[in-house]
Amino acid sequence: MQTVLFHHTPMAYRNSSKQKPPQHALAVQETSAERIIKAAHQHTATVWQGDFHNAKQVLAAIKKRVRRKMKAESDPATAFHKHRMAQAQQSQIINMLLVEIAGDYTVNAQRAPDVQAALNDVFGASNGESFLLPLNQLLGFIGAHEWHKKGVDIAELGDKIHVPFGVFSPIRGEYLALVAQTRLPENCQSAQDIGTGSGVLAAILAKRGVGKIIATDNNPRAIACAQQNVQRLGLSQHIQLRECDLFADECVDLIVCNPPWLPAQATSAIETALYDPKHAMLKAVLQRAHAHLQPHGELWLIMSDLAEHLGLRQKDELAHILAQNHWHIAHIAQTQASHPKAHDPNDPLAFARSQERTFLYCLQSQK
Structure with missing residues (x-):
């Protein structure tokens, strides 16, 4: 204090x-x-x-x-x-x-x-x-x-997600649609949602029929929030919450991660969901995920290209990071940014936001 x-x-x-x-x-x-x-x-x-x-x-x-x-x-x-x-x-x-x-x-x-x-x-x-x-x-x-009381409508769930202060709110729907629509790995029975936040991605996977999902986060507020959402949605039998740094010990068929998109310094706790110096979390996930995937499993990485339009990351840098960490891109799904700032000409960063796209990289281990 x-x-x-x-x-x-x-x-x-x-x-x-x-x-x-x-x-x-x-x-x-x-x-x-x-x-x-x-x-x-x-x-x-x-x-x-x-x-x-x-x-x-x-x-x-x-x-x-x-x-x-x-x-x-x-x-x-x-x-x-x-x-x-x-x-x-x-x-x-x-x-x-x-x-x-x-x-x-x-x-x-x-x-x-x-x-x-x-x-x-x-x-x-x-x-x-x-x-x-x-x-x-x-x-x-x-x-x-x-x-928090009102909740955020999530079309992919046909329901609401309730998010308190201090937990990142899923107000950008485009990346949720990518997770809901991209083809799951064959015979996908289990998954890990890394940095679950509100639990929304774990809930979408459960709604898609993935039987066992482990959702992890190192923020106790996020774990409490996700637990409440999971219970409210009636998905407790499919989703387990773990307070830990990145991975639980189990190996699964699918790992989903939506890391911070911008390699810059956060100025508050809530901004750590957006800013991560030198893509530290992204690189840690890519390095460690191999050991937590079943053979022929996939790592789904959700990333925006906003950092490239802002000059914070070179256009080929992400592909280089993936190759350096022994990941093969099996499939890419993408969508244009649709959040309000993307269409606000008065936003100071409108030159970049207007070009932003969000990608879901379906990655397979080459180790």
Whole structure:
């Protein structure tokens, strides 16, 4: 737990990103976006104790002031890294508007909503200690809790997947369709879903008739989430959840893995589902999967080519990594990206997102 000097007294501070805590925090009833930004540049956070709805308006004003349109770059990698740097700098300022959360998970602000269920979803049961929390993150937690309750419709399941904050949500449907439609290996009776997250891919495999699926993840929140989804979908007899790093000990007919697609540094725990420096997880899976496949089994690798359009990976680099690790490409299925950002011309990375494709590589071991 980090601490901040609040009225010259250390107070607990929580932040779901990897940002450093502010050096000081001062309480206010009302103030302006300009003053909060000025204080932030002096490493001082502002703790809002006035009207909660006014705080949301001021937060919107802060975002409007710090989020400026980036200059176009001819080099894709430079554009990506500048975008990520700008995101980090903007987030640092935005997260300097704080609220005080009491030990019973109530907000010390007028007309504040009931956030107890949302905070319990994120942090678990309260330890009774008050703490400071960025307002922007609190609003994100509230939104995530509502999505957790509502669930995400999955056409391939004809049902919903429910995902709490801290677990990657399967909101991009194109890769789910690839797993649901690609021909299974002959006589496929068993599978492992590596980095299962919400459990959605394991559920799709079970719906397709794979009798035994072991779903692994090293994130206990993901395992708990997947377990709840598996039970809700009535698939417990087919899917076993294991909290471990990558592989369970068994050998199976099919291994499915959807690793992080971008070889870059994550700035928060949830971003580890998207960013992985130097494709470390991908390479570990490719190195170790041989020992966990039955003869004539297959490794299904789900990858986007966004990294190539961003200049983060050379066009032939993935093929080289596969060959280097003794994998033969038996079949490739692909689809155009269909998520909202892929069609948003105002997105800073629209030049790359508009060209993105998602691939399912059906790989056979050459060892």
